[in-house]
Amino acid sequence: MTSAVSRDGWTVRIDAAKVPPMAARDLLDLSLAELEEWCEQHGQPRYRAAQIATWVFRNGVRDAGAMANVPRPLRDEIGGELRIGSATLDHVSRSHDGTRKLLFRLADGATIESVLIPDGARLTLCVSTQVGCGMGCGFCATATLGFTRHLSRGEIVDQYLQARALVAADNADERRPGGGATRGVADADGDGDGDGVDGGDVETGGDATAERITNLVFMGMGEPLHNYDGTVGAIETLTSPWGAGVSPRRITVSTVGLVPEMQRLLAETHVHLAVSLTAVDQDLRRELMPVSRKYSVAELLAACRALPLPRRKRITFEYVMLAGVNDSPAHARALCRALAGIRCKVNLIPFNPFPGSPYGRSDDVTVARFQDVVRRAGIHATVRESRGPDIAAACGQLVAEHRAGTADAAAEGQGA
Numbered sequence: 402m403t404s405a406v407s408r409d410g411w412t413v414r415i416d417a418a419k420v421p422p423m424a425a426r427d428l429l430d431l432s433l434a435e436l437e438e439w440c441e442q443h444g445q446p447r448y449r450a451a452q453i454a455t456w457v458f459r460n461g462v463r464d465a466g467a468m469a470n471v472p473r474p475l476r477d478e479i480g481g482e483l484r485i486g487s488a489t490l491d492h493v494s495r496s497h498d499g500t501r502k503l504l505f506r507l508a509d510g511a512t513i514e515s516v517l518i519p520d521g522a523r524l525t526l527c528v529s530t531q532v533g534c535g536m537g538c539g540f541c542a543t544a545t546l547g548f549t550r551h552l553s554r555g556e557i558v559d560q561y562l563q564a565r566a567l568v569a570a571d572n573a574d575e576r577r578p579g580g581g582a583t584r585g586v587a588d589a590d591g592d593g594d595g596d597g598v599d600g601g602d603v604e605t606g607g608d609a610t611a612e613r614i615t616n617l618v619f620m621g622m623g624e625p626l627h628n629y630d631g632t633v634g635a636i637e638t639l640t641s642p643w644g645a646g647v648s649p650r651r652i653t654v655s656t657v658g659l660v661p662e663m664q665r666l667l668a669e670t671h672v673h674l675a676v677s678l679t680a681v682d683q684d685l686r687r688e689l690m691p692v693s694r695k696y697s698v699a700e701l702l703a704a705c706r707a708l709p710l711p712r713r714k715r716i717t718f719e720y721v722m723l724a725g726v727n728d729s730p731a732h733a734r735a736l737c738r739a740l741a742g743i744r745c746k747v748n749l750i751p752f753n754p755f756p757g758s759p760y761g762r763s764d765d766v767t768v769a770r771f772q773d774v775v776r777r778a779g780i781h782a783t784v785r786e787s788r789g790p791d792i793a794a795a796c797g798q799l800v801a802e803h804r805a806g807t808a809d810a811a812a813e814g815q816g817a
């Protein structure tokens with residue numbers, strides 16, 4: 402169906418086929434309780450919900466037809482009423498250092514990115530929580546997009562499921578003679594092609610050399626605590642025994658410092674908290690991170706000091722190092738004074754420049770000197786290595802083109 406709108410003598414045709422159809426309910430958006438309710442509404446015992454959830458979240462199945470222990474009529478009803486995942490893996494960029502950037506297209510055409518970062522025995526998945534971001538940090542590429550919308554619980558969970566399937570597919574590739582990181586996205590998209598098993602933990606469990614995702618960080622596009630419900634819902638699915646079964650100790654949520662939501666997060670989940678501090682001088686932080694107008698440095702740090710941290714748990718403070726702005730030994734000393742009495746560690750992130758950014762990256766000597774000052778004050782301090790620079794996958798560089806139709810071009814331009 403086509404409707405025509407006349408504007409200034411021009412006729413603009415709106416092709417109804419290009420408007421996304423009314424989205425079916427996504428099974429990935431449901432909690433176990435909601436899935437149980439759905440089963441009951443369909444005349445089925447509640448325990449079916451756990452069976453279905455195991456297929457989807459443990460085994461990575463995206464086709465109800467493959468749920469062998471679920472009665473056929475129920476499989477058909479699931480297939481007819483619920484979709485299982487709505488994100489399509491559009492493109493995978495591979496860095497020389499093993500970092501992989503995954504570009505997803507969502508049902509409404511928006512695009513987001515996730516990043517897989519290998520580091521020794523670890524493989525960390527960095528997920529996005531919003532399309533764009535509204536926090537406006539002056540040193541972040543995602544901020545230049547502005548805020549479009551929150552991701553749903555299922556859209557966050559789906560990034561994990563599809564990344565896990567990609568890792569399993571890469572493992573299978575490695576095992577094949579002459580295999581390597583040569584897979585095209587057509588093989589890697591895990592988009593429910595009907596084969597029923599995507600692999601994941603089930604497939605790779607017995608192979609000591611196989612890679613598997615060991616850590617999950619909410620540090621991609623968006624502010625996780627602005628999308629509180631989506632983030633905490635996704636954490637529930639990811640960490641529950643009925644869900645993906647990831648230990649919350651292996652999950653870190655990073656925030657600009659939305660104080661009430663930080664307090665809620667620690668009360669309602671067992672994940673780690675990282676706070677992006679970057680400056681302790683209120684005037685400077687206001688300039689770099691507009692959120693400081695709402696929650697001042699003093700208020701933020703007072704809240705951190707009062708957080709009910711379980712024993713042995715520490716808050717991570719991230720500190721983006723901007724040349725000549727916040728990277729002097731005096732800034733380091735001020736940071737140490739500000740953090741006194743907070744059980745914490747500091748993660749220094751040398752600024753990753755992006756086109757049009759007004760800041761420069763602190764050089765290695767400056768970073769090392771800063772780190773030294775912090776360490777001498779008795780605070781654990783690490784420097785985050787920049788990963789996947791050849792595919793623009795590093796911290797704060799994620800700028801997936803979120804207008805429909807241009808994502809491919811954007812991704813191609815950044816390919817490894």
Ligand code: SAH
Nearest residue numbers: 541620623624655656677719752753796797
């Ligand atoms: N909104 C959340 C999570 C996303 S950003 C937050 O701000 O914490 C993840 C981390 O990358 C944050 O610590 C952020 O300060 C940092 N970051 C943003 N832009 C960056 C850049 N260009 N270079 C280095 N780090 C950056």
